[in-house]
Amino acid sequence: MLDLLSPAQQDPILSLSIAFRADARADKMDLGIGVYKDSQGDTPIMQAVKTAQQQLADSQTTKSYVGLAGNEAFNQAMTDLLLKGTDGYSRCATVQTPGASGALRMLGDLMYLAKPITTVWITDPSYVNHKPVMEAAGLHVNFYPYFDSVTKQVNPEAMLAALSKAGPDDVVLLHGCCHNPTGADIRTEHWQAINELAQKNGFTPFVDIAYQGFGDGLEEDAYGLRLLADSVEEMLIATSCSKNFGLYRERTGAAIVIGKNKQEATNAKGRILQLARSTYTMPPDHGAAIVETILSDDGLTKQWRAELDGMRNRIISLREGLSAALSARTGDSHFDFIKAHKGMFSMLAYSPEQMVKLREEFGIYAVGDSRINVAGLTESRIDYLADALIAVSK
Numbered sequence: 001m002l003d004l005l006s007p008a009q010q011d012p013i014l015s016l017s018i019a020f021r022a023d024a025r026a027d028k029m030d031l032g033i034g035v036y037k038d039s040q041g042d043t044p045i046m047q048a049v050k051t052a053q054q055q056l057a058d059s060q061t062t063k064s065y066v067g068l069a070g071n072e073a074f075n076q077a078m079t080d081l082l083l084k085g086t087d088g089y090s091r092c093a094t095v096q097t098p099g100a101s102g103a104l105r106m107l108g109d110l111m112y113l114a115k116p117i118t119t120v121w122i123t124d125p126s127y128v129n130h131k132p133v134m135e136a137a138g139l140h141v142n143f144y145p146y147f148d149s150v151t152k153q154v155n156p157e158a159m160l161a162a163l164s165k166a167g168p169d170d171v172v173l174l175h176g177c178c179h180n181p182t183g184a185d186i187r188t189e190h191w192q193a194i195n196e197l198a199q200k201n202g203f204t205p206f207v208d209i210a211y212q213g214f215g216d217g218l219e220e221d222a223y224g225l226r227l228l229a230d231s232v233e234e235m236l237i238a239t240s241c242s243k244n245f246g247l248y249r250e251r252t253g254a255a256i257v258i259g260k261n262k263q264e265a266t267n268a269k270g271r272i273l274q275l276a277r278s279t280y281t282m283p284p285d286h287g288a289a290i291v292e293t294i295l296s297d298d299g300l301t302k303q304w305r306a307e308l309d310g311m312r313n314r315i316i317s318l319r320e321g322l323s324a325a326l327s328a329r330t331g332d333s334h335f336d337f338i339k340a341h342k343g344m345f346s347m348l349a350y351s352p353e354q355m356v357k358l359r360e361e362f363g364i365y366a367v368g369d370s371r372i373n374v375a376g377l378t379e380s381r382i383d384y385l386a387d388a389l390i391a392v393s394k
């Protein structure tokens, strides 16, 4: 049987980390996978997380199973963080999942179960895993225009023109904030236009929000999601604690479903639990227990929010520093888009050949589609990166 298998294609992001580790050059730089690094180049455990972990180590009395939906207090806390105050809050249901990737897959499977002819519309370009996960769930995937490689911002006219063709058999996947891989976010007025289209034409919005708090702030980053949750009848949400709690390896996320009424959401939750049972059964406990501990304690919540603000502000200052270093070299504002982008990533619109040159000649590892992880940069390496980006742009 196994002889029938051809070798697997490598994942464009995860394979970079392996190549980076194997590179012996001392001045190499990892701007590949979306992981935050501090000024020393380390990915620290947040202090609020450390305290919560300690409390759990002291107080947890059992390692018996959690239920299929995971930690229900965590589910409630994540729902509050995203949806409290919206109309959808009263008619939603939440399931803890192994990371947001787990949520994407569970929601993909749910869509297939409900309506196998569903087409999922994703941004062009999108997170490299969106298409594979949706296709693995059996769904058809369409790209809609999103990024303008000249302005390095969203092309709202092209995006809205494409989305005006989506109807009741379509699900439109939107990045809640900090678009992966481009860093170019949807502006307020265009969220409003999407919201109107969803109501007029009946497509279902599906918001993937993996970077809440990394763009403009926890509340600000939920603007588009909350606008939709206030108006549309049905909506899907995938959320992650990998970045904003720094819990990457704990695989902590959630799938949220908003239905026309509470009963619909409850039915959908039941079906997700069935799907989970036939996949991984139940999610791991540790990350969700940490998040629940933090969000149920005012002091720890305050500390977490302050640490998150610190990470966001540092990324913003790295963006400003890199833009300034590049402007000093070009004498123009060509690279100002780096400081206009939000979250961890920026798309440079460099060619695959230029990205290979960056890696081979300068030891700078970034995704082949020219996504750089600004949050992986350190202050002391800004000039090195700016020199390399100018050198390969010639």
Ligand code: LMR
Residues within 6 Å of the ligand: 013, 032, 033, 034, 035, 127, 129, 180
């Ligand atoms: C990324 O885009 O780098 C992260 O979300 C890691 C992943 O799962 O691909």
